[in-house]
Amino acid sequence: MTTKNSLTQKSMPLYPAKTKIQVTIIFFVVLGIYTFSMIKTQEDMVGGFGGALGNMYTVIEKFFPPNFAILSAIWDSMMQTIQMAIIATTIAAILTVPLAVLSAQNITTFKPLYYVTRTFLNLLRTIPDLVLAVIFVGLFGVGVFPGILALTVFSLGILAKLISETIESVDMNPLEAMRASGGNVFQVIWYSLVPQVAPQFTSLVLYVFEINIRASVVLGMVGAGGIGLVLNQQLKFYNYPNAMTIIIVIFATVLIIEFISNKLREALL
Amino acid sequence: MIEFKNVGLVYPNGTEGLKNINVTINEGEFVVIVGLSGAGKSTFIRSINRLVTPTSGSLLVDNEDILKYKGKNLRKLRTKVGMIFQNYNLVKRTNVFKNVLAGRLGHTGTLRSIFNLYSKEDKALAYNNLNRVNIAEKLYNRADELSGGQQQRVSIARVLTQKPKYILADEPVASLDPPTSHQVMTYLKKINKEDNITTIVNLHFIDMAMEYADRIIGMRAGEVVFDGPVSEVTEKTFEEIYGRSIREDDLRGGAQE
Structure with missing residues (x-):
């Protein structure tokens, strides 16, 4: 009787604690991989995104108008x-x-x-x-x-x-x-x-x-x-x-x- | 004539499907195999056309041991032994006529069948068989447009078109409602009597077994535990076969008015 009461009062979790810990660890590992890849790939981008925006105009100017x-x-x-x-x-x-x-x-x-x-x-x-x-x-x-x-x-x-x-x-x-x-x-x-x-x-x-x-x-x-x-x-x-x-x-x-x-x-x- | 002589079957995973079966089935009989699911009814019936292969003993069909059959001999055997399935096993996207003509595959050369070059007689046979089970008007409907009962009738027409000497039916009514079940069993019984085709049917409904069978074989845990004419069978016999008392869901009910 007492155990039943305590369970309903505490509101039972949908997933067991072990699953929750596993999923949390996996989430942070994946997040870590993403962060690492982002930092590494940015290292050799010379001008960053600012330069790309600036170049955009030159590129468009070269390609347009198309020669039909x-x-x-x-x-x-x-x-x-x-x-x-x-x-x-x-x-x-x-x-x-x-x-x-x-x-x-x-x-x-x-x-x-x-x-x-x-x-x-x-x-x-x-x-x-x-x-x-x-x-x-x-x-x-x-x-x-x-x-x-x-x-x-x-x-x-x-x-x-x-x-x-x-x-x-x-x-x-x-x-x-x-x-x-x-x-x-x-x-x-x-x-x-x-x-x-x-x-x-x-x-x-x-x-x-x-x-x-x-x-x-x-x-x-x-x-x-x-x-x-x-x-x-x-x-x-x-x-x-x-x-x-x-x-x-x-x-x-x-x-x-x-x-x-x-x-x-x-x-x- | 089909003779099981000390037939045993052990599946690769170690399960014993059949244990020392000794049964003789005579020409023209209508035999119903009863037993709970997992009793070995399917294994028994599928041994006869070698969809499964027994691992010991000998199985004689028309006095020839079929257990060693391969290739051409095996296809010849299957041409002689037709089969009806619980799930009808029609090709759903193909029309009824072609599904029924597929019964001729064993009699037709590969190229002829691929180019649909069936003889006039074969086509007439297929059409007549559809007529016998009253479904000829659905000739050009796709199989998946038909109801369960209609599909099972088409599969009966398919098996008839094969001109078999034996018909095996593996739980032919398990997916159907009571009135349709009786209709399908009536057709099977009629064909058995009119064409003198030996018919072996797996059922788990006691009342249907009693109504249609000439002879009942009871199986439990891969063994034949009863074999006798339907007149000798009582409720007590079924309790022995099933190893428990008879329940409501062992009966199909709804016999035709």
Whole structure:
């Protein structure tokens, strides 16, 4: 009776004291890491934020007004970038299918095969797209082809990972039913797995296509063709009004493509 | 004919699913397996189409030991032994017709099935089976648009399209309400009688077991503790199988008027 009374009077805590202490310690450790990083990174910022604000005016003055006269001249390169992204995304989407299935734990029950594909995909993802582009430009020379190769490898890593995770989260019951009705591996996959992942698959491919458009701009700067190559040239010649036009065109294109693919994804899911 | 001879099954984690099972199931029988959850009913039924593999003894289907089956033989066995599940296990985003045609997978080549090149006879068979369970009007509806009872009827049509010799039903009515449960059991019983398909059903509802079974097998802790025709079964038998007195929730109730 007495214990019950004292508990209600003191108002019981929501969490035990031990949890509270742990959370408090974690909070201060994280706070410490942030403070440390902030101090360290500020050390070699010469003028601090004041200088950046001052420079802003000079930069804007250099870039504006953009030179829209070159629009027709850069149109071809922009299209080239989009085409690179389309081709790379398509090839990656096809190659992803076997890799994603083999690296999904619920489908590939043969462990060694699963570990081999998983490791291969992990390795693929550790190589930055820029490094891939530098390697392929070195191998095949400046142009669109090395760009497509770099984008394909880069997006394959992302796509296969995302799709294998989608596969791992499907409802296994229909697969069991297909197996129980005497279907072989391909029939089981085609009849009960494909319908379950098809919408997510399409949505993820569109998402990777968006990423590829943006990535192909960056890749162009190391010689992998497309609009990035032109942008890099203009920046090197200090032709900032031209560069500004290119940046605006890229910005508009990315926005339009994102808008279209968002609409498509909404319709799918 | 299905014969269990000293069949035992130990799961990798050490749990004994089946202990020394000796049961013979004859052609055309309608057998109901009863027991509490965890008694080994599912393991028993899934051994017959090798969704699980017993670790000792021998299991004969039509006088052939199926425990060593692999690949092609295994798929052939599964074509002969159809299965109905508690959660219907339809492909939800696919339409009813294609779900039912999936019953032909074991009889159809990989490429033909991938490109939907089913013969006229197969399609007619699928449609007729949908008609038999009175759901042909939902032919082109997506499976997830149907109610639970309708989905279970589609899964019965799927299993029929497989033209099986045996049907296994693992708790086919556990997710359904009483009237729908009786409807589904009535269809299963009707098919058993009309097509002479040997049917083995897992149930935990005593009244339903009594109403539909020819023969009842009682299981407890992986062992067969009762095996006999339904006429020999009394409430006392169930108390022995369950190892406790019968309660309200052991009954489904709501028999069709």
